[in-house]
Amino acid sequence: MIASLVRAVSSCVALAALSIASIAFAGDVSFGQSQLCGLQTARPDSNAAVQVKTLQGRNGPIGYARFGHGPPLLLITGYRATLGEWNAYFLGELAKHHEVIVFDNRGIGRSTPVAGHYGPDYGMRDMAADAADVLAGLKLARADVIGWSMGGMIAQQLALDAPGHVESLTLIATAPPGPEAVPLTPAVQQVLSSSGADAFPKIMSALFPADAVADASKCFIGDMFAPRGYKGRPVPDAVAQQQNNAMTQWFANTPAADAMRRSPVRTLIIAGANDDILADTNARHLEQMIPRATLDVVAHAGHALMFQYPIELARHIDAFVAK
Template sequence: MKPTLLVRAVSSCVAVALLSIASFAFADDVSFGQNQLCGLQTTRPDHNAAVHVKTLQGRNGPIGYARFGHGTPLLLITGYRATLGEWNAYFLGELAKHHEVIVFDNRGVGRSTAVEGRYGPDYDMRDMAADAADVLAGLKLSRADVIGWSMGGMIAQRLALDAREQVASLTLIATAPPGPEAVPLTPAMQHVLSSSGADAFPKIMSALFPANAVADASKCFIGDMFAPRGYTGRPVSDAVAQQQDRAMTQWFANASAADALRRSPVRTLIVAGANDDVLADANARHLEQMIPRAKLDVVANAGHALMYQYPIALARHIEAFVSK
């Protein structure tokens, strides 16, 4: 090839590469506008006296759950040290306009606490995914759309691998893939999220929300939590928190799960906060590259707890995906 032609060819390749990079950087960016924290005047299911937490029997013990709404079933899996009460009530209410919504406590948490206070000496994402499958089986649901937030997104990925016939679609919010490509929580962040005492709440709020949303989040977070009548989430024991830590550590080392996800047939929506200080949005981009039928949306000015910052907008965004 003549030098002039070689230069032109290289220039063309560089231009195409730059265009691809630009498209990758901006095509999946979305904005939900102003924060929707505080003062929402819309339906929340926990104001309905008929909505309360029941238990069903899973293979490893009782599982606490709540079920409400009308439509196709939507199973939500919550995150690290969280009870089903940590979901934003307005987010759940918006989803319940089009779906039968099912929320439950992960093992060792809330009402999913065995009589002896534990579920065995060691368990991982696969075991917690089996619990999620038991919720569907106990409610006689053969299939559901599944939403997982944070650690719950890891459980949801495992569920899609182990019981794919039960997962109609997958929505992964502020979570991370398995294997060495993941960017784990830093030890400092893990310490903040597991902290307790008088100064724990402001630290956790600062971890979950961008700086410009922390003040409103601090005022409204507790009041906006899902609080069905008669339900109080028991404090998460140190033993359970440590076990969840170990489960996440194993997840970040699970290369075989990463390989399996690369062959997953499940239609997947990945939603990440551009300002997530807990699990960096680089995790979402790795997930997008890993899962064949994945769509990624990175939300501007959003932190880790997107369902509190944008409960209505996020619920509608998920509904648009699920209903396709």
């Protein structure tokens, strides 16, 4: 949500140990002190060999990066976000045990056709098809899939349309389809769509709990994944509007909600207890909806959990995937 808006700075806070509760996958968990700001641990973009490439999807080019070793993990990012808006330390921790694949959603970053647009209308199903094209283009039959925010909606649609390609599903700070969801408020939507000099502090205040905003504002950009030669382009208004439309349709998609109630995919749902963008009520609806779902609500966490707790969140997901 931020890369196209600002470029900024850095500072530091310590690493917390993985709590016993975080391995239990039951109810509320705590990851301890926020880990915002330039951790002294591996980040994949420090390796010059990690670069963004493109593959050809059914509807145009798709920009992606892959790194690490082990079972594949496909990460799907959120509204107006490029692949650069994953926390680099979160990705580095995941890459210790997995081949990590991140990519730009349709119309974002390197996933932009020469003509500059993908046609008049597309929704979650189309963006899920793009995710499936990434797997096919990299010749991966199956992958564990992680979706954050709007990316969690795309991930759910991918699990519905191609369950044979989804080994497990991890849904971070997202919402179910259908009328039981609690959508973004118009005020929040306006903040996330904002641009200009005052956009960055507004977005930081939406993404993080109040007492984490100062550190986040110092360190968010410096902790973003920044592979050599990759620059996130400004998100066209038409693409942002198309993503808005896709989410509006998602919150009215009763057939998808019915289908999720029959999903065979093992699912971990992770929510922030202080998420002001997509309330943790959404996570509780998801837990009730998906048959093989487990919910963890993270104490003192906002919408951008992977920036607050990059190491602990990655380890928590890795423990789930490995079960």
